[in-house]
Amino acid sequence: MTPGPQAADSHHALRHSWAEARAAAAAAAGPLPPSSAPLARASGRTLAGDLVALRDMPHYASSAMDGWAVSGTGPWILAEPGEPLHAHQASTIVTGGALPPGARAVLRREHGEVVPDDDGLPHLRLGPAAPPGSPSGGADIRPAGEEAREGEVLLRSGTDLGPAQVALAALAGYDEVPVTGRPLVKLVRTGGEVTEAGLPGPGRVRDVFSYLIPPLVEAYGGILAAHEKIGDGADEWAAALADTSSASGAPGEHDDDAPPADVVITTGGTGLGGSDYFRATVAELGGRLLIDGVAMRPGHPTVLAELPDGRFFLGLPGNPLAAVVGLVTVGEPLFAALCGREPLAAVELPSGEAFEAELKRTRVLPFRRMYGMASPATGIGSGMLRGLARADGFMVVPPHGLELAQPVACLPLPWGRTLDTPAKPAAAKGRRRSVAAKEPVDWSGLDA
Ligand SMILES: Nc1nc2c(c(=O)[nH]1)N[C@H]1C(S)=C(S)[C@@H](COP(=O)(O)OP(=O)(O)OC[C@H]3O[C@@H](n4cnc5c(N)ncnc54)[C@H](O)[C@@H]3O)O[C@H]1N2
Numbered sequence: 001m002t003p004g005p006q007a008a009d010s011h012h013a014l015r016h017s018w019a020e021a022r023a024a025a026a027a028a029a030g031p032l033p034p035s036s037a038p039l040a041r042a043s044g045r046t047l048a049g050d051l052v053a054l055r056d057m058p059h060y061a062s063s064a065m066d067g068w069a070v071s072g073t074g075p076w077i078l079a080e081p082g083e084p085l086h087a088h089q090a091s092t093i094v095t096g097g098a099l100p101p102g103a104r105a106v107l108r109r110e111h112g113e114v115v116p117d118d119d120g121l122p123h124l125r126l127g128p129a130a131p132p133g134s135p136s137g138g139a140d141i142r143p144a145g146e147e148a149r150e151g152e153v154l155l156r157s158g159t160d161l162g163p164a165q166v167a168l169a170a171l172a173g174y175d176e177v178p179v180t181g182r183p184l185v186k187l188v189r190t191g192g193e194v195t196e197a198g199l200p201g202p203g204r205v206r207d208v209f210s211y212l213i214p215p216l217v218e219a220y221g222g223i224l225a226a227h228e229k230i231g232d233g234a235d236e237w238a239a240a241l242a243d244t245s246s247a248s249g250a251p252g253e254h255d256d257d258a259p260p261a262d263v264v265i266t267t268g269g270t271g272l273g274g275s276d277y278f279r280a281t282v283a284e285l286g287g288r289l290l291i292d293g294v295a296m297r298p299g300h301p302t303v304l305a306e307l308p309d310g311r312f313f314l315g316l317p318g319n320p321l322a323a324v325v326g327l328v329t330v331g332e333p334l335f336a337a338l339c340g341r342e343p344l345a346a347v348e349l350p351s352g353e354a355f356e357a358e359l360k361r362t363r364v365l366p367f368r369r370m371y372g373m374a375s376p377a378t379g380i381g382s383g384m385l386r387g388l389a390r391a392d393g394f395m396v397v398p399p400h401g402l403e404l405a406q407p408v409a410c411l412p413l414p415w416g417r418t419l420d421t422p423a424k425p426a427a428a429k430g431r432r433r434s435v436a437a438k439e440p441v442d443w444s445g446l447d448a
């Protein structure tokens with residue numbers, strides 16, 4: 001990016017340690033109020049109130065088989081389908097069809113036959129395949145209220161909604177359901193040098209955040225509602241931050257009715273002029289910086305600001321790994337607070353490596369679980385992604401360092417392996433191979 005107006009003044013006073021930054025982000029917000037979600041967008045949400053049956057389910061008695069609704073014993077005179085039945089009358093019915101008044105049972109099609117009576121008029125009688133005593137009262141009838149009675153609780157408040165729960169809500173006649181609040185997020189990627197496709201030329205870099213940040217935001221409970229790419233100019237920063245509507249930022253797509261984004265995430269520009277633009281916009285909107293840099297490596301330029309109306313701006317550094325560390329450290333506890341849950345719990349694993357002390361800086365390193373220990377991955381420079389691509393999570397190395405096998409706090413990654421399961425034997429991978437195989441041996445089963 002091009003340097004901004006006060007490029008020299010890029011060093012932040014790192015007021016927050018790693019733990020303080022997480023605590024400050026968690027304390028910055030309270031749970032968002034519940035809202036109503038249309039069924040098509042309810043999966044993945046959490047129910048914010050008991051879901052009750054609005055009436056009996058099913059709300060009418062129906063046939064469970066194709067055949068005839070019958071009243072009394074046979075033979076039966078055939079009546080018009082749907083008309084009330086009197087004793088010794090029957091009418092054709094299909095599976096799921098409403099039972100006519102007076103119907104006492106259903107005779108399956110394969111158990112009955114329609115033949116002429118003495119007067120040549122068609123009537124229904126039991127066929128040779130009919131089991132003795134059929135049809136007994138209530139046979140093959142789905143009574144009303146069989147699944148639930150009106151007012152019965154179908155799903156308890158707090159239930160996680162998935163396809164089956166949403167389908168049950170539809171069966172019960174709901175079009176929308178109350179769900180707990182989740183923050184709407186707008187992502188603003190900055191940097192005139194960032195290209196969107198292909199091999200970038202000299203001085204240019206391929207965008208990675210479109211692939212990294214939306215899934216992390218979703219995993220942490222946010223809803224990515226808007227996504228915008230801007231250059232490095234002060235006016236672009238100010239416009240992107242001032243317009244916090246969750247509508248797409250693309251020209252011509254502005255929607256005044258779109259609700260404001262609860263969190264605006266910016267990427268890049270924290271080190272040079274962008275941080276000034278970020279600060280200037282925060283100040284202009286009457287907001288304040290809650291976190292102004294974190295004593296960690298990478299990701300130290302991460303900033304968090306709160307606006308008077310309760311919205312948040314989260315400024316992530318441009319270096320890819322630094323941005324992920326900023327999002328995991330500050331973004332995750334903020335999203336947790338907005339969703340009304342606890343921040344991600346760290347799991348302690350023995351450190352697979354010894355670390356020297358590093359004054360006042362927490363190191364947040366992509367690691368792989370190997371032999372039950374957390375070992376830093378390779379390729380973990382702040383502009384690199386190879387380490388992250390192999391990582392199970394981040395190990396948090398305190399400023400005073402670590403001895404080999406000393407417990408280290410580890411935060412999982414949504415796509416990494418679970419951290420707190422016992423080590424699996426290599427054979428559990430189920431890969432058989434002969435000793436004579438030509439490819440290199442896959443030792444990854446030993447990592448667990
Ligand atoms: N004088 C100082 N320089 C820097 C400091 C400092 O304290 N003093 N801090 C360094 C650290 S640490 C970091 S991290 C970076 C933060 O940089 P910015 O947030 O200003 O980010 P940019 O300069 O815009 O970009 C940095 C780097 O990341 C690349 N980038 C940006 N966007 C994307 C994207 N969407 N996809 C992939 N890569 C992206 C960008 O091209 C740069 O290479 O500042 C250090 N400097």
Ligand code: MOO
Binds near residue numbers: 383
């Ligand atoms: O800490 Mo920067 O955040 O090195 O990449």
